[in-house]
Amino acid sequence: MFASVLRDHMPEAGPLLVGLAIALVALGRYLIFAGGALGIITLFRRPLRFRQIQKIPFTSTQMTREFLYSLSSFIVFASVGLAGFRLNETVGFFAIYKVPDQYGWVWFALSVPVALLVHDFYFYWAHRFMHQPGIFERVHRIHHLSTNPSPLAAFAFHPLEAVIEALGFILILTVVPMHPLAFLIVSTLMITINVIGHLGYELYPSGLQASAFGKFLNTATGHNQHHRAFSFNYGLYTLVWDRLFKTTHPHYEATFDALTARQSAGPDSPLSDKGNLS
Numbered sequence: 001m002f003a004s005v006l007r008d009h010m011p012e013a014g015p016l017l018v019g020l021a022i023a024l025v026a027l028g029r030y031l032i033f034a035g036g037a038l039g040i041i042t043l044f045r046r047p048l049r050f051r052q053i054q055k056i057p058f059t060s061t062q063m064t065r066e067f068l069y070s071l072s073s074f075i076v077f078a079s080v081g082l083a084g085f086r087l088n089e090t091v092g093f094f095a096i097y098k099v100p101d102q103y104g105w106v107w108f109a110l111s112v113p114v115a116l117l118v119h120d121f122y123f124y125w126a127h128r129f130m131h132q133p134g135i136f137e138r139v140h141r142i143h144h145l146s147t148n149p150s151p152l153a154a155f156a157f158h159p160l161e162a163v164i165e166a167l168g169f170i171l172i173l174t175v176v177p178m179h180p181l182a183f184l185i186v187s188t189l190m191i192t193i194n195v196i197g198h199l200g201y202e203l204y205p206s207g208l209q210a211s212a213f214g215k216f217l218n219t220a221t222g223h224n225q226h227h228r229a230f231s232f233n234y235g236l237y238t239l240v241w242d243r244l245f246k247t248t249h250p251h252y253e254a255t256f257d258a259l260t261a262r263q264s265a266g267p268d269s270p271l272s273d274k275g276n277l278s
């Protein structure tokens with residue numbers, strides 16, 4: 001998508017420049033979102049300590065590993081993105097459209113949640129596939145080396161997993177007609193929710209589970225629980241597919257409620273600092 005916009009404005013841009021641009025955009029957004037989140041939770045460590053999911057600090061070894069694997073993922077994303085872009089130039093399978101009126105503003109607005117759901121569905125099954133014995137060790141184990149992930153783990157993937165993740169974006173660009181601006185919104189929501197999942201702190205309010213929206217929204221508690229349990233809570237943006245296919249962690253609601261009650265009870269409450277929640 002970014003490559004397509006770049007080529008529109010710089011028709012002479014060669015493949016190396018296009019690939020480099022994709023990698024730099026991915027890196028820049030990672031530094032802003034994941035780096036920014038890490039900066040905020042480090043700066044506000046004391047007031048946020050009641051929101052910490054696991055009462056153990058991120059280690060420098062862990063964060064260095066997460067950072068370096070994320071950098072390698074951006075090289076893979078650029079390679080897959082460039083290959084998809086070149087193939088699209090030849091075969092023309094992307095459903096990108098440049099004129100907003102082509103599908104109207106209603107579809108423009110709808111294309112964002114539709115793309116998120118399609119991507120979430122792909123992510124859920126790709127993620128479950130990567131947890132199969134024999135596949136997990138070769139593809140997904142790197143991401144699970146962090147059993148208490150920091151925001152820097154958002155893209156800490158083995159290169160094979162990075163290919164699988166990049167193909168998710170090729171899929172939505174192929175099956176969901178999208179304007180570049182709608183895709184920008186989708187990819188921004190992706191990195192935001194991805195970083196929230198790896199935050200290590202539950203910032204959502206207590207009572208979230210009571211609303212229909214909150215019941216299906218994935219949370220930092222949900223994904224942190226996935227990193228500890230190695231199973232359950234496979235979704236990215238939502239818990240829709242986990243609830244539908246009965247893979248939600250059996251203690252998910254209780255853990256979320258206990259954690260957010262601990263937050264809302266405040267630092268003086270006996271609920272406020274009970275250590276790790278499973």
Ligand SMILES: [Zn+2]
Nearest residue numbers: 143149198223
């Ligand atoms: Zn993760």
Ligand SMILES: [Zn+2]
Nearest residue numbers: 127140144226
């Ligand atoms: Zn996993």
